Amino acid sequence: MVDHLYYTLQLADNALVIGHRLGEWCGHGPVLEQDIAITNMALDHIGQARSLYQHAAKLFNELPQDEKANQFQSVALSLKISNGDALEEDDLPYLRDVWDYRNVLLTEQPNGHWGNTIARSFFYDIFQQLYYTELQKSSDEQLAAIAEKSLKEVAYHVRWSSEWVIRLGDGTAESKKKIQTAINDIWSYTGELFNVSEAEQAMIDKGIAVDTASIKDKWLQRVNEILNEATLTLPEDNWMHEGGKNTQHSEHLGYILAELQYVQRAYPNMEW
Amino acid sequence: MTVRDFQQAFDEKIDKEIAIEPRDWMPDNYRKTLIRQISQHAHSEIIGMLPEGNWITRAPSLRRKAVLLAKVQDEAGHGLYLYSAAETLGISRDEMIEQLHSGKAKYSSIFNYPTTSWADMGAIGWLVDGAAIMNQVALCRTSYGPYARAMVRICKEESFHQRQGYEILLNMSKGTEIQRKMVQESINRWWWPSLMMFGPTDDDSPNTEQSMRWRIKRFTNDELRQRFIDVTVEQCKILGMTLPDPELKWNEERGHYDYGPINWDEFWNVVKGNGPCNKERIATRVKAHEEGAWVRDAALAYSEKQKKRNNKTDHQAA
Numbered sequence A: 001m002v003d004h005l006y007y008t009l010q011l012a013d014n015a016l017v018i019g020h021r022l023g024e025w026c027g028h029g030p031v032l033e034q035d036i037a038i039t040n041m042a043l044d045h046i047g048q049a050r051s052l053y054q055h056a057a058k059l060f061n062e063l064p065q066d067e068k069a070n071q072f073q074s075v076a077l078s079l080k081i082s083n084g085d086a087l088e089e090d091d092l093p094y095l096r097d098v099w100d101y102r103n104v105l106l107t108e109q110p111n112g113h114w115g116n117t118i119a120r121s122f123f124y125d126i127f128q129q130l131y132y133t134e135l136q137k138s139s140d141e142q143l144a145a146i147a148e149k150s151l152k153e154v155a156y157h158v159r160w161s162s163e164w165v166i167r168l169g170d171g172t173a174e175s176k177k178k179i180q181t182a183i184n185d186i187w188s189y190t191g192e193l194f195n196v197s198e199a200e201q202a203m204i205d206k207g208i209a210v211d212t213a214s215i216k217d218k219w220l221q222r223v224n225e226i227l228n229e230a231t232l233t234l235p236e237d238n239w240m241h242e243g244g245k246n247t248q249h250s251e252h253l254g255y256i257l258a259e260l261q262y263v264q265r266a267y268p269n270m271e272w
Numbered sequence B: 001m002t003v004r005d006f007q008q009a010f011d012e013k014i015d016k017e018i019a020i021e022p023r024d025w026m027p028d029n030y031r032k033t034l035i036r037q038i039s040q041h042a043h044s045e046i047i048g049m050l051p052e053g054n055w056i057t058r059a060p061s062l063r064r065k066a067v068l069l070a071k072v073q074d075e076a077g078h079g080l081y082l083y084s085a086a087e088t089l090g091i092s093r094d095e096m097i098e099q100l101h102s103g104k105a106k107y108s109s110i111f112n113y114p115t116t117s118w119a120d121m122g123a124i125g126w127l128v129d130g131a132a133i134m135n136q137v138a139l140c141r142t143s144y145g146p147y148a149r150a151m152v153r154i155c156k157e158e159s160f161h162q163r164q165g166y167e168i169l170l171n172m173s174k175g176t177e178i179q180r181k182m183v184q185e186s187i188n189r190w191w192w193p194s195l196m197m198f199g200p201t202d203d204d205s206p207n208t209e210q211s212m213r214w215r216i217k218r219f220t221n222d223e224l225r226q227r228f229i230d231v232t233v234e235q236c237k238i239l240g241m242t243l244p245d246p247e248l249k250w251n252e253e254r255g256h257y258d259y260g261p262i263n264w265d266e267f268w269n270v271v272k273g274n275g276p277c278n279k280e281r282i283a284t285r286v287k288a289h290e291e292g293a294w295v296r297d298a299a300l301a302y303s304e305k306q307k308k309r310n311n312k313t314d315h316q317a318a
């Protein structure tokens, strides 16, 4: 069922895109220890993405032939599909076009300075922890297992990004200003985490997806607890961007994919 | 004890292969040589993250991306171990980093070459990490304890680096014509600089004798280079590729491969700062360091605040 595929891609694309972004820091961190830490987190997300794309490929391969044919616009992917090839782990991330990606806009936002990256991770990590905790109960056993396996990593991410929010908020005057601005700037991308796409709703109804409404209060509460300790506040304006879950992206994702997919697109059908 | 007694005790330890530890007396020059060598080695790990980091966003599969991230992350860890080992000799990490950024300290010249194709991730792992292993295995028994121990940890991880690099090339060499072309082209670019990693020939390496005496070095540059060539030629055959040296030939009498002349002009030119990426590499590190300054300041300020707060609560509790 195509909604099941779309929903799994939503999860997989989030993991890949944020992992890709965090990986961009590797070699450029503010201090060696943090270079190592942020790369660790990139690795965790990429690892989760791999499991999710394996699952997505399997869901795709199980679709009836006529549904497979018109699923994606990418020429490279369409060729593979019309050849009757079964999709594998790398096909969906490496051959799909921007307008078939389903990650939330939050994950594709540029790294900016350390504070921007921390703010993005902070909102995302707390969300992911609550979300994956619930996802363990999914009636899709594969998704439940991936959630369970990832939660240890996610707990570490939450601790790491929360500690950095506190450190920057309660550090110097400069760092406080920088992290507060970063939080204000990224805030409008957090609403989408709780929006429910059509595919997601269908999966909530089947007990496969998590109903985000059930975790929203907790998320806000935890966010505020940390911000209080950091002597920071949330912006008043609650207007929110949306679109990623429904394949409407910012300009940033195109550049992410241009790099990510370059080798596979330029030299198709080869093993690396 | 007089200085001479100290010197004698030190010499005896060296002769008996007893490790020198941070608190032991050591000759000034021994200390200086070690600081120079270890910090240079640490810098090489850190600068070495950049040419490979260059392909993290473009790795051709999720598995390769993860392996490459893990590999570059390992190099950061190696840098960390080595900076710590150097710190036991009385120099701070900040000072060492300052020396790197100002150009006063050197690092391995190989990292001043650009990575222009994915095959370079294979060639670097196979040849550059391979050459590094030759050097580093020899250093596991170096006379200075903290350095030797750092090397033991590092060597364990390096063999994974070489394997993943070789595996990239092996995989590509079993692929299409264009992939084999990429592999050959990459080997052609990395072969000679890899041989240069062992440093100048023994005749041209004035510090070697003293370093051997102090057992900082256990083998000469040429010995290690020869050893590297002998094993690499065989590995290259399995790839079905060639090494770009027409004079490479097995010498029955010596029991080693003979090889053609190394372009030492190129080597010294890159050492002097004129390699294709010298400026970029340092500029990238300086940028990361400068842009990270406010972050480090914040972390420090926060930890000091925390200390004060803890002191206060301790008092109250008392």
Ligand SMILES: [Fe+2]
Pocket (backbone or CB within 6 Å): B045, B074, B075, B078, B154, B158
């Ligand atoms: Fe290393």
Ligand SMILES: [Fe+2]
Pocket (backbone or CB within 6 Å): B075, B129, B132, B158, B161
């Ligand atoms: Fe290495």
